[in-house]
Amino acid sequence: MQDAGATFEPPPRKREWKRAWRALRNLIDDPERTDQVFEIVRALAGNSFERAYLRFTATPEGRELLAERPSLLATLSNREALSALPDGSFGRAYAAFMDAGALDAAGLAEAEQMADQTFSKEGPLDPDREFFGDRLRDMHDLWHVLTGYGRDEAGEAANLAFTLGQVWSLGIAFIVGAGAVIGPKEPTLHWQRYLLNAWRRGRHASLLTAAPYERLLPLPLDQVRRELGVRPPLEVHPGGILVGNRGEEPHEITGEPGTGWPMHRKDAA
Numbered sequence: 001m002q003d004a005g006a007t008f009e010p011p012p013r014k015r016e017w018k019r020a021w022r023a024l025r026n027l028i029d030d031p032e033r034t035d036q037v038f039e040i041v042r043a044l045a046g047n048s049f050e051r052a053y054l055r056f057t058a059t060p061e062g063r064e065l066l067a068e069r070p071s072l073l074a075t076l077s078n079r080e081a082l083s084a085l086p087d088g089s090f091g092r093a094y095a096a097f098m099d100a101g102a103l104d105a106a107g108l109a110e111a112e113q114m115a116d117q118t119f120s121k122e123g124p125l126d127p128d129r130e131f132f133g134d135r136l137r138d139m140h141d142l143w144h145v146l147t148g149y150g151r152d153e154a155g156e157a158a159n160l161a162f163t164l165g166q167v168w169s170l171g172i173a174f175i176v177g178a179g180a181v182i183g184p185k186e187p188t189l190h191w192q193r194y195l196l197n198a199w200r201r202g203r204h205a206s207l208l209t210a211a212p213y214e215r216l217l218p219l220p221l222d223q224v225r226r227e228l229g230v231r232p233p234l235e236v237h238p239g240g241i242l243v244g245n246r247g248e249e250p251h252e253i254t255g256e257p258g259t260g261w262p263m264h265r266k267d268a269a
Helices: 017-029 034-043 048-057 060-068 072-077 079-083 090-100 107-116 127-138 140-147 153-166 170-181 188-204 221-228
Strands: 241-243 251-253
Touching: 017 034, 017 170, 034 107, 034 170, 048 060, 048 127, 060 127, 072 127, 079 090, 090 140, 090 221, 107 127, 127 140, 140 153, 140 221, 153 170, 153 188, 153 241, 170 188
Parallel strands: none
Antiparallel strands: 241 251
C-alpha cells in the first residue's frame, strides 16, 4: 500500500471517440467480443478509474483490502471449492452461473489483455491501483449473480447499467446507451425503463468495489444481497428478469438465470 503522503495520480486518458465507435460496431456485430467492451471503456476512460479508486480507498473496507491484498481471481478460479459451498450460497450460485455459461474466471483477464495490446504502452500503474483495477475487473460476473441478470444480451446490458450506478464510466454509459436503443425486440419505453431501474439498483446499493467477497461467498445469496444493499430481482423488476437477444421477443423469468435455480416463464402455464 502506498504511503499516506504519496501524491501519485495518473493523468486522465485522452478520449478516443473514433476508437470507441469502431469497438462498439465490433461489439454489435459479435456480442461475445468481451475485449471490445474493455476497448470502449479504455478509449473513453478519462479520469473515471481514478475517481473510482479514490472512492474505494476512502472506505475502511477498501483500505483493509489494500493492506491484505487477497487475490479475487485466485478465489474465483477455485471452482472445486466454490462448488463445495452450501446450496443457496453466493459462491455456489456463482459456480453454477459460470458452469452454465462454460465460463472461466480468467476469461475477463484475457479479454482485458487483448484490449491492452491495441493501446500504446503507458507507464505502469502503482501496485495499489493495479490491485484495485484487477479486482474491479474480476467482480463483473459476481455482480451478475448478485443482480440475477443473465449472460444473454438483455442481461449483459442490465448488468452494465447496474455497474454504471456503482462506477461512473463514460465508456460503460456509451455501451448502455447503445443497448437502450438496439436492445431486445421489446416496446422501447419498457426496455429503457428496465435499464433505468437496473441503474438505480446499482446506485442505491453499498459500494460493491470495496465488498469483501472472499468472506461473503460462503453466505446465503439472499443474506449477501441484504448486507450489500442489493435489492432482490423481483423487487426491482416485478414482472421478472428480461431474457433475450437483439431481434428476439424477450421473455421474463421469475427465477435466477444461469445459477441452476428454478426458472419460470412469466407466461408459462
